Amino acid sequence: MKKLYEHSATELAAMLRAKEVSAVEITKATLGRMEEVESKVDAFLTVTAEQALQQAQQVDETIAAGKPLAPLAGIPVAIKDNICTKGVRSTCASRMLENFVPHYNATVMEKLAAQGAVLPGKLNMDEFAMGGSCENSYFKPTKNPWDTTRVPGGSSGGSAASVASCEVPLALGSDTGGSIRCPASFCGIVGLKPTYGAVSRYGLVAFASSLDQIGPFGRTVDDVALLYRAICGRDPKDATSREAALGEIEAKVKGLRLGVPKEYFGDGISAEVKTAVYGAIETLKGLGADVVEISLPSTDYALAAYYIISSAEASSNLARYDGVKYGFSGRRDGTLNDLYLSTRSEGFGAEVKRRIMLGTHVLSSGYYDAYYKRAKLLQNVIAKEFTDAFASCDLIVTPVNPTTAFKLGEKVSDPVQMYATDICTVTVNIAGLPGLSLPCGMGEGGLPIGMQLIGPKFSEARLLSVAKSYETAVGGFAVKEM
Amino acid sequence: MEIDVKHIAKLAKLDIPEAELGKMEKELSSIVAMVEKLPELTSKESLLDPQNTMQLRPDEVKPSFPREEMLKNVPETAAGCLMVPKVVE
Known part of the structure; x- marks a missing residue:
């Protein structure tokens, strides 16, 4: 029989309503599981056990009073540490914010609280979300549950590892150039980077404001839909946010046109990743999808454009850390x-210093036109190529990462090699599109491989429907026993 | 291309130790080399996304956070104000 912590959020929600389990029991199972595996995974920076049990207790009181329950009531949702949580320290995995305790909640936290979701703790990440391996945390590296000598991916490494190791059923992360999809793929779970503007970023510590997006992680497609539905929509506190909603997800593939861009299957992508993604495309074909070959010719330039835009914006956003208003403060005797x-x-x-330096350089006098302006123009070109591609297909299938999870320490010494791991994901942020990472097989050493589904703006329902069809066809995704 | 690391560090308000200047320059150069592969674009298209015009909220007077809450995260305060080293002699 399944242990309580192994159940999906969707199953737990049903069990809660059938009174087979209480919210306090669910939270205790989560906290117990965290105690059991956290020393191996190192996903959490802060554990809020007491507060979580109180929140669960309130949900049980709501049930006892016979009042209706919101979809996420009593479900533990762990939160990446760059999302502000009122009264709970939010560090961004940086020494700069080691003791920062926000006096307000991010909008996504307000939405989760309104539903009665339970906060068990805050999750590790690359410092200020800059990195693809979770090794840039000031506090500790998080480990991949499938092989604890390997990275979980990043920057939302704690989010992916906590869900993959069944510490929590759900987690929130953020994605600026692949930071949800990369760790979801390395850890063998489902992660959604929503359309730019679909989820409010109020209370998300800013990295690159024109690219940042908050999104959900889960072990099943239904769970990711459940959490996305709870957080999406317009928020007056984020001027870039838009109306967005998600209806019920039904598995549907027949007649769908899948675009396969040849640029995403080049020499930089390992053979086992290509094989797994092509295999998944065959499965979708078997379910009635039509495959169309497409071309996104500017893909080769996307990485450079991404690093100009994101570093430029980061250097501006991080100018606020001056030691005066909040956060770490240096010497005051000069x-x-x-x-x-x-x-x-x-x-x-x-x-973080490297990115600030790069951003400052590309924005400095005499270089703006050569770098930032050129990158922004290229952004238009890349976005237009996607729009044109969606004239001949309904969604696009690509790999997420060029390889499976690499060893801890393997790439830390070479920033360019580390940046290259983002090659398949950054275009989606540059074009403001939704991207979903879902498991599509195992590579050598039993390491998960992910595929990426990319759709037009606000096509989350379509992505999730296709993902659900695939999930059903392969009989669900493997969960690592720990 | 030459990158004046010291000058950039000054602009970014970062202290890069003398011993690390060479390493930083090498790292920045390798990233900039990647960037220099970008094609020349002469397009005069707007840099703003016409489909994502920001919706500004009305400028209304509303209650804000209590001062004492805001000051809890401030490194040094006096008389309800932020403290910084003396700026003007």
């Missing part, structure tokens, strides 16, 4: 400039 210098030099880690 000038104001000394305070700025020491705060930023001691508070930021190596990768």
